[in-house]
Amino acid sequence: SQEVKATLQSYGKFLHTSAVLCSSFDHEYLHRSRIPTYHFQNSLPRLPVPELEKSCQRYLNAQLPLVSEAEHKELQKVVAEFQAGKGQELHKQLVATDKENKHTNYVSDLWFDMYLKDRRPIVLTHNPFVTFTDDPRPEYNTQLIRSANMLISSVRCMKTLRDEMLEPEVFHLNPAKSDTNTFRTVTRLLPSSVSWYGAYLFKAFPLDMSQYKRLFNSCRIPRPERDELYTDKHAKHVLVMRKGNCYVFDVLNKDGNIIPEEEILAHLQYILSDTTPGPEFSVSTLTSDFRDPWTQARQQLLEADPANEQKLRAIEGAMFGVCLDDDQPTDPNEITRSFLCGDGINRWYDKSFQLVFPKSGMAACHFEHSWGDGVAVLRYIREVFKDSTENACIHPETRAAPNAGSSEKVKRLDFTLTPQLKDTITKAKQRFDEATGSLDMHHLQYFKMTKKDLKKTKLSPDSVMQLVIQLAHYKLYHKNRGTYESCSTSAFKHGRTETVRSCTAATAAMCEKMYGQTGSKSSVAELMDGLRACSNTHGQLTKEAAMGHGFDRHLFCLKNLAEKEGMSLPMFTHPAYAHLNHIILSTSTLTDPAVVMGGFAAVTPDGFGVGYGITDDHIGFNVTTYPACNVRDFISCCEKALDDIHTVIQAASKS
Numbered sequence: 001s002q003e004v005k006a007t008l009q010s011y012g013k014f015l016h017t018s019a020v021l022c023s024s025f026d027h028e029y030l031h032r033s034r035i036p037t038y039h040f041q042n043s044l045p046r047l048p049v050p051e052l053e054k055s056c057q058r059y060l061n062a063q064l065p066l067v068s069e070a071e072h073k074e075l076q077k078v079v080a081e082f083q084a085g086k087g088q089e090l091h092k093q094l095v096a097t098d099k100e101n102k103h104t105n106y107v108s109d110l111w112f113d114m115y116l117k118d119r120r121p122i123v124l125t126h127n128p129f130v131t132f133t134d135d136p137r138p139e140y141n142t143q144l145i146r147s148a149n150m151l152i153s154s155v156r157c158m159k160t161l162r163d164e165m166l167e168p169e170v171f172h173l174n175p176a177k178s179d180t181n182t183f184r185t186v187t188r189l190l191p192s193s194v195s196w197y198g199a200y201l202f203k204a205f206p207l208d209m210s211q212y213k214r215l216f217n218s219c220r221i222p223r224p225e226r227d228e229l230y231t232d233k234h235a236k237h238v239l240v241m242r243k244g245n246c247y248v249f250d251v252l253n254k255d256g257n258i259i260p261e262e263e264i265l266a267h268l269q270y271i272l273s274d275t276t277p278g279p280e281f282s283v284s285t286l287t288s289d290f291r292d293p294w295t296q297a298r299q300q301l302l303e304a305d306p307a308n309e310q311k312l313r314a315i316e317g318a319m320f321g322v323c324l325d326d327d328q329p330t331d332p333n334e335i336t337r338s339f340l341c342g343d344g345i346n347r348w349y350d351k352s353f354q355l356v357f358p359k360s361g362m363a364a365c366h367f368e369h370s371w372g373d374g375v376a377v378l379r380y381i382r383e384v385f386k387d388s389t390e391n392a393c394i395h396p397e398t399r400a401a402p403n404a405g406s407s408e409k410v411k412r413l414d415f416t417l418t419p420q421l422k423d424t425i426t427k428a429k430q431r432f433d434e435a436t437g438s439l440d441m442h443h444l445q446y447f448k449m450t451k452k453d454l455k456k457t458k459l460s461p462d463s464v465m466q467l468v469i470q471l472a473h474y475k476l477y478h479k480n481r482g483t484y485e486s487c488s489t490s491a492f493k494h495g496r497t498e499t500v501r502s503c504t505a506a507t508a509a510m511c512e513k514m515y516g517q518t519g520s521k522s523s524v525a526e527l528m529d530g531l532r533a534c535s536n537t538h539g540q541l542t543k544e545a546a547m548g549h550g551f552d553r554h555l556f557c558l559k560n561l562a563e564k565e566g567m568s569l570p571m572f573t574h575p576a577y578a579h580l581n582h583i584i585l586s587t588s589t590l591t592d593p594a595v596v597m598g599g600f601a602a603v604t605p606d607g608f609g610v611g612y613g614i615t616d617d618h619i620g621f622n623v624t625t626y627p628a629c630n631v632r633d634f635i636s637c638c639e640k641a642l643d644d645i646h647t648v649i650q651a652a653s654k655s
């Protein structure tokens, strides 16, 4: 019986230890994926270099609705000459370089250059935002509770990813077949050199995970000519900003475990109640400036005081930024302004991403774009939303740790500034206020037609949204203009995005039918045929883009090569090329239960930045413009176009 007792005792101990381990695992990580995070990375397919002839043809197709017949004929000659001559040479060169760089794809380096060599300010030019859905428990939507829970979930997400336990991102064509334990067991056992093929047999497509390495602990750093992406894998702290003051504190202890949540709460509470006024000259404002003055100012900061360097490094290497704002925007346009632009003070725009919390407890993610795209950011958003709403460890009744030692552990980073730096900051702030002040925004929520309704009619919901955008613009200006729809190519190694040219001959015909001279004469059947034609063409273009068979990135690379060789080619110097690439309608969409809103700035002074979403419940638009365009008129035209399409669909269903 002694033996039995001992066995039982040690079994008890074992149970106790595993319970502790299990709960500490739950505390430290989001989950433990059965498939390691980067398991498919080695065998991901490579982005194809499209055939030159196909890209030329696709380019000409995209030009069809934008130029006159005579201009198109002339363009055909220019393209034919390129295709038979210099284009061939450049294409061969591109293919050869691609073959020598099997670890990546033919666009990747140039795409990083496109972002990192851009000397314009990153605010408005590139950084977008995405707003989280509120916590379904209203009492958790206070600035302190929400920020604490999301901060903790983000740290869990960082650890899960760092320890390669984050489930790889997989696109399941048939989730019933592949989003299963069998799929995970089988593909896990395959060596990573062939694991992608195993997934493919289940009709599941693992996506590129390379961007995730720069999600946390990362920052863009201004450098002469080309900025740098910096990552400090070992950082244990987060950056918190309030009133333009930068604070850092460790969220991991020396063993790499998350510090007690009551301590995190205490640190945030300490920052929120710190009465230190914001700095008169906020260094963070420099991150909103053109990249050259910021590069120079950063150098001057280093020279002004050696301690400045450590402070900059602390900010740049922090896991992520948390911005605790003092405002409380309620109107959706003001919310967009706050999350997209901020005040130029309480943000470090270069951080890979920042969580922004106004006083209300609302939450958004504002991100720098050079390191990654929507797919990676959305994954982070989904994970953090899920974890912070389902496994929150800060509750309304949670009390902050009384002996957290916040006054010592939370460090406020005050910079030493020279008069010259103060002057640069003042100018940067003036520039920021002018630029952001000129941005206008408006939104629409439309409930008469939903994703479900469109699916019933067998029309692709995205094609209808894109048509609405074309119709709205046509109604205002009576012409077709360069349109960009962002499409992910993350099914390929290091894949980023391709452009869907969603202004097509089919949408142009539909614009003419609905709002042109001959408009009112079309019958319901004709209009329905037009809607189907738009849907089919758009579906085809989207499929091609996602498979790496668009033309934009291919021509972008060929043009770059030509410039490097000092060639001036009519293909790229022809005004029609610039016209197509002067993007008037820049569009992007995200649909996920964790997201309510999102947006980005128009990419041209006379263009529109159109964020949109379509769910089973409603359709949403969030649009930005500069003074050359009227965003309210555009939104009214979107509503009118939605109404008109709705009427056509209803009439067709009755006939």
Ligand code: BUJ
Pocket (backbone or CB within 6 Å): 128, 129, 130, 332, 373, 374, 443, 444, 445, 485, 486, 487, 496, 497, 498, 586, 587, 588, 589, 590, 596, 597, 598, 599, 600, 603, 611, 612, 613, 619, 620, 621, 622
């Ligand atoms: O294409 C690319 O390479 C990157 C693009 C660039 N650009 C934004 C200029 C098109 N980047 C993205 O597409 C990321 C954008 C992330 C924000 C997307 C916002 C989507 C809005 C969603 C919901 C709007 C609903 C409003 C309801 C009132």
